[in-house]
Amino acid sequence: xxxxxxxxxxxxxxxxxxxxxxxxxxxxxxxxxxxxxxxxxxxxxxxxxxxxxxxxxxxxxxxxxxxxxxxxxxxxxxxxxxxxxxxxxxxxxxxxxxxxxxxxxxxxxxxxxxxxxxxxxxxxxxxxxxxxxxxxxxxxxxxxxxxxxxxxxxxxxxxxxxxxxxxxxxxxxxxxxxxxxxxxxxxxxxxxxxxxxxxxxxxxxxxxxxxx
Amino acid sequence: xxxxxxxxxxxxxxxxxxxxxxxxxxxxxxxxxxxxxxxxxxxxxxxxxxxxxxxxxxxxxxxxxxxxxxxxxxxxxxxxxxxxxxxxxxxxxxxxxxxxxxxxxxxxxxxxxxxxxxxxxxxxxxxxxxxxxxxxxxxxxxxxxxxxxxxxxxxxxxxxxxxxxxxxxxxxxxxxxxxxxxxxxxxxxxxxxxxxxxxxxxxxxxxxxxxxxxxxxxxxxxxxxxxxxxxxxxxxxxxxxxxxxxxxxxxxxxxxxxxxxxxxxxxxxxxxxxxxxxxxxxxxxxxxxxxxxxxxxxxxxxxxxxxxxxxxxxxxxxxxxxxxxxxxxxxxxxxxxxxxxxxxxxxxxxxxxxxxxxxxxxxxxx
Numbered sequence: 407x408x409x410x411x412x413x414x415x416x417x418x419x420x421x422x423x424x425x426x427x428x429x430x431x432x433x434x435x436x437x438x439x440x441x442x443x444x445x446x447x448x449x450x451x452x453x454x455x456x457x458x459x460x461x462x463x464x465x466x467x468x469x470x471x472x473x474x475x476x477x478x479x480x481x482x483x484x485x486x487x488x489x490x491x492x493x494x495x496x497x498x499x500x501x502x503x504x505x506x507x508x509x510x511x512x513x514x515x516x517x518x519x520x521x522x523x524x525x526x527x528x529x530x531x532x533x534x535x536x537x538x539x540x541x542x543x544x545x546x547x548x549x550x551x552x553x554x555x556x557x558x559x560x561x562x563x564x565x566x567x568x569x570x571x572x573x574x575x576x577x578x579x580x581x582x583x584x585x586x587x588x589x590x591x592x593x594x595x596x597x598x599x600x601x602x603x604x605x606x607x608x609x610x611x612x613x614x615x616x617x618x
Numbered sequence: 619x620x621x622x623x624x625x626x627x628x629x630x631x632x633x634x635x636x637x638x639x640x641x642x643x644x645x646x647x648x649x650x651x652x653x654x655x656x657x658x659x660x661x662x663x664x665x666x667x668x669x670x671x672x673x674x675x676x677x678x679x680x681x682x683x684x685x686x687x688x689x690x691x692x693x694x695x696x697x698x699x700x701x702x703x704x705x706x707x708x709x710x711x712x713x714x715x716x717x718x719x720x721x722x723x724x725x726x727x728x729x730x731x732x733x734x735x736x737x738x739x740x741x742x743x744x745x746x747x748x749x750x751x752x753x754x755x756x757x758x759x760x761x762x763x764x765x766x767x768x769x770x771x772x773x774x775x776x777x778x779x780x781x782x783x784x785x786x787x788x789x790x791x792x793x794x795x796x797x798x799x800x801x802x803x804x805x806x807x808x809x810x811x812x813x814x815x816x817x818x819x820x821x822x823x824x825x826x827x828x829x830x831x832x833x834x835x836x837x838x839x840x841x842x843x844x845x846x847x848x849x850x851x852x853x854x855x856x857x858x859x860x861x862x863x864x865x866x867x868x869x870x871x872x873x874x875x876x877x878x879x880x881x882x883x884x885x886x887x888x889x890x891x892x893x894x895x896x897x898x899x900x901x902x903x904x905x906x907x908x909x910x911x912x913x914x915x916x917x918x919x920x921x922x923x924x925x926x927x928x929x930x931x932x933x934x935x936x937x938x939x940x941x942x943x944x945x946x947x948x949x950x951x952x953x954x955x956x957x958x959x960x961x962x963x964x965x966x967x968x969x970x971x972x973x974x975x976x977x978x979x980x981x982x983x984x
Contacts, residue, residue: 471884489885491863495794593886594879596791597758597859600820 411454411602414468414476416461420499420587424477425456427496431609453602465490465590474595475603480585481564485527491596493607494589497614503528505580506571507560508553513579522552523562532562532582550574627724627916631707633752634726634911638705641745643728646704648689654679656688663688663870663896668713670720682711687893687908690729691900701732714914727890727910731897734905736842739874739892740849742907746876746888747854749911756881759888760820760861763843764875766834767816768868770809781868788817789865820861823847827860846874870896874907880916887915927968929955933983934975936961946980 413428415421425438435449435456448455459467462482467473469488481503483492503525513519515538522543523529533540543558550570552558564585565571565578589610591603635645654671661667663685670682683689686708694702705728714721728745730738743761750757767788771781780803787796796817800810812833819826827844834840850858866875871891878888890909897906930950934943943959951957954971963972972983 469884471882490790492790492792492795592884594881594884597760597861597879598756598881 409453409599409602410448410450411475411599411606412473413454413456414459414464414473415456416464416477416479416587417458418461420461420479421458421477423498424496424587427610427613428454428456428606430613431606433606468590468592471592471594473592474599475589475591475606477587478590480583480588481525481528483588483590484531484583485525487527488590489593491591491593492588493591493603494611494614496587496589496610497617499585499587501564501566501585503562503582503585504565504578505532505560505562505582506550506565506576507579508575509577511553511559511579513559519560520558521560521562522549522558524549525562528582529562550576627913630753630916631724631726631913634749635705635707637745637748637752638728641703641741643703643705646686646690646693646706646729648683648686648706648708650682650709651680652683652689652692654681656692657681657684660688660870660896660899662867664712666712666714668720670711683708684710684712686710686725686727686910687729687896688900690908691731691897691902691906694731694902694904699732701730701734701738703730704728721914724913725910726913727908729906729908731902731904731906731908734892734907736846736849739907740846742890742909743846743858743874743876744850744854746878746890746909747850747857749909750857750878750880750888751854753887753911753916754880754882757857758879759858759876760864760879761847761858761874761876762860762862762864763839763873764865764868764871764891765839765873766830767813767862767865768872769839770812774803774805774809776803776805784813785865785868788813789863791817791863793817816862820863821859823855823858823860830860843874866891868895870899876909878909878911883915883918885915887912925968926970928958929969930957930971930973931963931967931969932957932959932973932975932980933963934959934961938975938977942978943975946975950980 415424433452433454435447435454438447438456446455446457461479464476464478465482465486465488468476468490477496479499519538519540520543521529521540522545524545526542526544530542543552545552549561549563551574552561553576554574560579562582568578571577589607596603654669657664657669666684669684672680674680686706690704707724707726709722710725711720711722713719730742747759750759767785771784783799784796787799793814797814800813815833819829830840847858864875864877870893872894873892875891877886880887888909888911892907894905897904932947932950947957947959973980974983
């Protein structure tokens with residue numbers, strides 16, 4: 407196995423923040439900051455290769471070993487339950503998974519609850535835990551309009567500041583779980599590249615501690 | 619037969635069978651079907667709870683076997699011999715992770731049932747390590763003892779939900795959520811500290827054992843764990859590491875648990891451990907330990923054979939004398955890995971050497 411560490415970073419603002427943390431840990435790769443459409447960047451001297459992937463795909467790259475480590479939101483880890491190690495809570499990209507509904511909504515327990523969400527697994531687990539019968543409606547985006555158009559009673563979605571909900575006349579009814587970005591590692595890579603992965607995990611954990 | 623004609627995973631199966639037979643394990647053969655009832659009663663023990671079922675002619679609900687261990691336990695007669703040692707290579711049928719469809723998966727493994735002593739545990743661990751070695755030189759056998767964690771949780775008298783959550787977080791090396799959970803569950807500070815250390819403890823036995831002794835001073839379990847690991851021969855010892863993130867469902871497993879990893883193959887290819895609790899659940903008084911190797915994960919080892927479909931292609935025509943052609947073909951076959959006699963080259967066929975039969979001999983074309 408090559409000694410190069412492959413890191414899957416989530417595309418977008420969060421990924422840029424995460425890269426800065428890796429850079430601070432001593433794994434810089436200056437070419438990543440050049441403005442172009444390249445997706446793979448390598449610093450052979452430091453033995454590190456970064457690649458940008460869709461945030462929801464990071465866990466798959468890591469679970470399947472295409473990346474040794476990566477940074478994924480807890481929402482993705484709860485939804486897909488990948489078989490990976492979850493080494494550090496980065497304490498960034500903080501938000502929560504919540505149940506939201508129109509302000510005037512009152513839950514009628516005699517009726518099956520219609521739930522629209524992108525996160526079917528999280529929603530199902532949550533409603534199973536409270537023994538509520540639901541009708542799951544899986545959507546891929548614009549979840550907020552589902553209750554407005556009568557498609558669902560409530561939605562289960564990520565809430566950051568709550569402003570999108572507010573603009574659509576919705577409010578949080580229940581918080582399910584807090585979400586933040588996590589450093590994850592492939593279980594095989596963790597064993598064969600343990601020194602480097604543990605070094606990175608320690609350095610990044612120290613930065614998150616310092617930021618607290 | 620040359621190495622080229624046997625796929626790598628087939629060679630591995632052959633090597634493993636000889637290895638297990640050498641140490642007195644006899645082959646266990648089973649039918650493809652079992653009564654569904656056997657699996658439904660032990661659903662959590664199975665890797666996937668999707669099972670292919672069908673009704674037998676007498677109306678009984680049957681299942682295509684998703685697992686071999688349960689059948690071996692079922693066939694076990696308590697105390698029939700001090701220790702029963704069996705190995706198997708069987709196809710099992712289950713949904714593979716990441717896809718929603720059933721797959722036929724070749725599984726090779728062994729089980730040791732009866733009055734299991736420390737030697738038996740050491741032997742099974744050694745055979746697991748040797749099995750990994752026979753697959754690849756770059757391998758690691760991660761060993762843990764889940765009793766260390768179970769004993770702490772039993773002493774704290776926590777609910778089964780908390781217990782499973784602790785095992786889950788330790789299995790993920792998820793220290794941040796483990797600490798929060800332990801605090802919420804009001805686990806004593808001393809035991810919470812122990813569990814957090816166990817969650818991150820991994821490395822060679824030389825490095826980990828002193829830390830484990832510090833954590834559990836004067837503990838007979840630690841002495842036993844150390845003596846078992848020390849008993850493994852030196853040439854296999856360098857692939858063994860202690861890692862407490864190797865856990866299992868504490869309803870079924872106890873004591874030693876282990877997983878085998880091979881560089882370049884994502885996920886564990888070998889998984890095993892002691893399962894006395896499963897034996898009790900199945901009303902057996904014997905103890906047991908065993909492991910399984912998932913051969914489907916070794917498919918990537920065959921990649922080096924993909925350069926060519928066939929080594930040599932020999933072209934001939936309708937007018938050729940087939941006796942002469944046959945003689946030339948056989949002579950060539952002895953010299954190359956594989957040969958295909960054909961009149962026209964099929965599209966997309968990848969070959970190393972192209973030859974043409976001119977009626978008397980084979981001439982090199984390219």
